Amino acid sequence: MPQQRQEEENIEVWEDLVHIKDLVIAIIISTITTLGAYIIAPNDPPKPLIFGLVGAVGGFIISSLLIKPKRNFRYMDEEEE
């Protein structure tokens, strides 16, 4: 389908579309929250890992809130293809 040229700026990674800048932001956020939580955790295993896991979930939630999915989603009403 024809679309405006300047809107087409997403690339495909792992079967879905991403915007490069957003991807870099998401990676930076997740790495900081995950590795950061691991490093600041008390050095008493398994605490660092659990902190890290919580950091990963936190990073995921933050990036989900900041970044919009690159999908147009709509419900199809009857007979349109």
Place this chain on the structure above:
Amino acid sequence: MDAVLIIQLIAASVAGAILYTIIGIAPGTDETAVLAPVTLVLVLSGFEPIVILAFFIAAIVAKKLTDSIPVAIAGIPGGVMSAPMVEHAMVLKKHGMPELSIRKMASGSVIGTVIAVPMSLLMANLIAPLSDEITQYASQIFLGGAIFLALMTKHRWIALLSIVPFAFLIQGLRMFYWETGIVPEDQTVFTSFFLGITIGPVILKLAELLNGRSRRKLPRFGKKDIAMRRTEKVKGFPNPFKILTGKEIGTTSISSILGVLTFFMSPVGMTIFLGETLTSRIKDPVKKAARAISSMDGLTNAAYLSGTLIPLIAIGLPLSPTAIGPGGPLFNAPPVFTEENNLHHMLSMSDFIVATLIGAIVAISITFYITIKYAQQICAFVFRFIPHEAMLGVFFGLVIMLAYMDAGIVNIVGVIVVALVAGFLHRKGVNYGVQFMTLYAAPWLVSLFL
């Protein structure tokens, strides 16, 4: 077994089922890449081995139930394993029956699970007496496995050629760590290399983005259009045996049994092969598609469960593509699990049965119910609110953390090297199975040359 442990098992299964119901729906989530890191973190965090098994079983059952949903609704595979089903699901979608494919697939999954659990336990008992012989020649078997899997792929010569050099890369890094004292000589870095291989294709893609010329050459897209037809509500608790016709139950059962028997083969390959063979004589496109997707889904489920359970119970070495990929951390996650001391050695037969049953039953009851009733709502939620970037970001973060844990900053660089090479090989057609087998065979294989 006391009540507290049972409650823990159920809680772990519920957590696994819910988490992987969501992840399963998200498009493009490779089984190994999404299951292995989380399982690994749980193993290393010191959860009870039996609890981890229940979690893992619930996770694979849930993931396999849900990764076919986006196939049915939007023609986007939810994972590598559901890719072969796209063609058939599109037939049903074209005839305006996407919810029918969801029901058929989910029911196929249930049958696959019901068949795979007892049969895997049985098969494991048959193979168990050979276990000592097998473990003695583990390295040789892994090399054999790598060669076998390499020959089974389309690009067999490059796959075959990659084995020795890749083993040298892995072992070379390990020796470098020992030499410089970053890692003590009696420790082998395994986990982070494993993850490096897993995330290789994505790392390679990201690295390419740094090159301006190839970045500009990449195909650009607008947004992905996903349209969904509103479907009617299903009343009551769905019964998989009523959703499928007698013939579909028959084909699904046969393919599930074959899936268990061929647990050491690549599940994707078997899915394509059996799904096509068993349905090639049906003329009516809708009936054919329904039969194909239900039996394929049964097969992937059965192959996944048996591929994890049989090697785990009988041998204690990851001798199947599933065990070595998604299930890898159950076999080898130093320092908690090693090849000599993992779930196989820690759990008794009754532990295996209890954990598997609880995991499978919890996942089926939660996920099957949710899948049939709310498939559409969940899909809409994931497509609308979960950006793909966030998922890639999380896996990247986990890999970096585990790399740092294994051997500090230097290992982050080491893992990136492994990931780049693994990603390159993956793109040239060397699949995960070959690379993981090589990872296992590396110490022995390299010692032959020294």
